[in-house]
Amino acid sequence: MTFELDRRTRRDSERRAVQAQDFFASQFARLAAEHGSMTAAGMAALSAPPLSLDVDGSVWTILRDGATVCARPGTVEDALVVTLSPAEFSDWAQNQITFNGLLVARTLQFRGGTLRDISIWDSLWITMLEGWPTVEAGLVFLDRSGAPLDLNASFTSRDDPAEIAHFLREAGYLHLRGWFDPADMAAIAADMDRALPHYAEGDGKSWWAGMNDGSRRCVRLQEFIEHSPTTARILSSDAWQRMRQIVAGQNRLAHVPVEGRIIEALFKPVGVKSGPSDVSFHRDCHLGRHAYVCARMTVGIALTPTSEANGLLRVVAGSHRVAMPVEIAKTEPYLPVVALPTEPGDLTVHLSCTLHESRPPVFAERRVMYTEMPLEPLDANRGAVDTSVGELRERVSDILRRVDGAVPAG
Numbered sequence: 042m043t044f045e046l047d048r049r050t051r052r053d054s055e056r057r058a059v060q061a062q063d064f065f066a067s068q069f070a071r072l073a074a075e076h077g078s079m080t081a082a083g084m085a086a087l088s089a090p091p092l093s094l095d096v097d098g099s100v101w102t103i104l105r106d107g108a109t110v111c112a113r114p115g116t117v118e119d120a121l122v123v124t125l126s127p128a129e130f131s132d133w134a135q136n137q138i139t140f141n142g143l144l145v146a147r148t149l150q151f152r153g154g155t156l157r158d159i160s161i162w163d164s165l166w167i168t169m170l171e172g173w174p175t176v177e178a179g180l181v182f183l184d185r186s187g188a189p190l191d192l193n194a195s196f197t198s199r200d201d202p203a204e205i206a207h208f209l210r211e212a213g214y215l216h217l218r219g220w221f222d223p224a225d226m227a228a229i230a231a232d233m234d235r236a237l238p239h240y241a242e243g244d245g246k247s248w249w250a251g252m253n254d255g256s257r258r259c260v261r262l263q264e265f266i267e268h269s270p271t272t273a274r275i276l277s278s279d280a281w282q283r284m285r286q287i288v289a290g291q292n293r294l295a296h297v298p299v300e301g302r303i304i305e306a307l308f309k310p311v312g313v314k315s316g317p318s319d320v321s322f323h324r325d326c327h328l329g330r331h332a333y334v335c336a337r338m339t340v341g342i343a344l345t346p347t348s349e350a351n352g353l354l355r356v357v358a359g360s361h362r363v364a365m366p367v368e369i370a371k372t373e374p375y376l377p378v379v380a381l382p383t384e385p386g387d388l389t390v391h392l393s394c395t396l397h398e399s400r401p402p403v404f405a406e407r408r409v410m411y412t413e414m415p416l417e418p419l420d421a422n423r424g425a426v427d428t429s430v431g432e433l434r435e436r437v438s439d440i441l442r443r444v445d446g447a448v449p450a451g
Contacts, residue, residue: 061101069112091120091121163367192377206287210290260316309406336392353380360395
């Protein structure tokens, strides 16, 4: 069965204030009946501690109860204790924010556990809310004929569109070879150099990183489309539209005008000491709102070569199907990790639920552009949309600048 791309189960129009007392008195039992056994299996497999939530002085603890989970007033020995305000709890209970989102915002308060425990509970909570398993024995990857899938496969524009769309849904990512002219990639790299003087740290449209020599370097350009006619031409081309149609498959993608912040250009310099440059394994939905927006697709356009020797994009195959915790992916992954070496003009595509990381360059700067392709909005979601997580992501550079030597948690 082809994996479903549209993961959206919640609407911003249905968001409301959720009180902790009411949640544990009524909603938790329903969730436990639906996903408690899956959550308990994840707790056992990952040696997760009980989770105690302290909300305005009242404490509830989620813990294993045989083959399922239960919630009890008060805390227990060896629990991970997380302190949330009533507003934070309401958002957390509705997947508007995650522990990781609060961690990145530097507002998470916890004791009695580790960052590994926090990461595990972020995955367990999405299991509890949405039925996305944290562990799954015997996960297999199959092509359309039922044969084992080659996780290192790449595709050209001449390959079967149905095979390409299937691979994305099965594995959670794509490597598309030679989709654009390398000469255009060189022109765009030159546009980045010409655009750089138009950006300054703190301008709200660029990210900056601290270097080993003490200097500050720009690593991300928003609104780059205004500075690169070649990029605008590519994003308006028939080849780009055909790629969109292929990866969309039976789903419908939102129309995004070729203007404003449609695409970002990234410098990957050698010698970054701190800041949001090459980020270790994370999901694009890991700050929150998975159930409202996933699965979006992120397309990377390689402007310079990437390789195992000098750094590249790595993905965790199947991590859109199994919610392996971020901290586990960094240290002891139990799903296949796949490297995606690229040449100028290649594309990478990953789902917003797929764990991925950018390995830092070793001897030569890399350059790449990224753009998102969201699903067409749901009718009930066309009104006011929560933008807090997106705004948090945009503030990452400023947050890290105020915390010396910090890096984003994913």
